[in-house]
Amino acid sequence: MLKRIKFLGTTALILMLMVLAACGSGNDESSENDGANSEEETSSEESSEGSNGDAVSEIGQEELTIPYVAWSSAVASNHVMEVVLEEAGYDVTLKQVNSGAMYTSVSDGSADATVSVWLPHTDASYWEEYKEDLVHLGPNLEGAPLGLVVPEYMDVESIEDLKENTNSVGDQTDYTITGIEPGAGQMKLTEEEVMPEYGLDDWTLQASSSAAMSASLGDAIEKEEPIVVTLWSPHWTFSEYDLKYLEDPKNIYGDPDNINTIVRTQLEEDAPKAHKILDQFKWSKEQIGEVMVKINDGMEPAQAAEEWVSNNQDTVSEWTKGTE
Secondary structure, eight states, X not given: OHHHHHHHHHHHHHHHHHHHHHHHHHHHHHHHHHHHHHHHHHHHHHHHHHHHTGGGGOOOSOEEEEEEOSOHHHHHHHHHHHHHHHHTTOEEEEEEXXXXXXXXXXXXXXXXXXXXXXXXXXXXXXXXXXXXXXXXEEEEEEEEOEEEEEETTSSOOBHHHHHHTGGGHHHHHTTEEEOOSTTOHHHHHIIIIIHHHTTOTTOEEEOOOHHHHHHHHHHHHHTTOOOOEEEESSOTHHHHSOEEEOBOTTOSSOSOEEEEEEEETTHHHHOHHHHHHHHHOOOOHHHHXXXXXXXXXXXXXXXXXXXXXXXXXXXXHHHHTTOO
């Protein structure tokens, strides 16, 4: 009986030691698992920080294509963006195109971005057609009006005066509005909405180019002759001449547009640094005006952009913040 008790006692002791050993092993495994989980969490946090911070310094796709229309504001802004992106490590190709090609190329991925989209009014028809295949990064310049413009010395004040031939404005201008590139958003808006709404049946919208319109305006002002043009702000002519917008009582042109940045889908993944810079690109009418005046005075757009970027590093650093 005594031997049996001793045997049972010994057996119980062995079982107890086995249980304690198992618990110790479990605690060790738990500690190892906790450590592994902690490492995984740390790794996840580092990965997250990388995608929000360090990852934007990655160039990714090195070659970028930026289409733009031949408006003076678009020439200035897209050349400035070219300089900034090239300083960030990209090889940028600028392509001057019409409005339709600008939208189609970014939407189908053959181009990467543009910073010259006028919304919500001027480019409304293009935006509605292509918006599902574009990423809208928002305004880069706010408060950009457009409309019909005449020299200050002309004795007309409203688009309605054109219909009424006030002070023989129609006779003096051969009932012609001097426009810009055919297919431009402002041309479509003027021809399809403004002219019908105001009953300008006797008037013709003459397509030309932004440069030709500006030249015609300058020639007319030099001779102090009447002229009606499609124009927008910011534009260098407002710094050069005394001009006024004709009142738009029906508000067909709408409240002032904003100039916006759009990019192709997947650009953020393919070229994260460029996407970040484009997303942070914001400037004022005064700043873009400085570039436009240089170009109008005969400086090449690329040189004007380079000089402006060199002299405005505080502003540029806001665009490139978080990408170094």
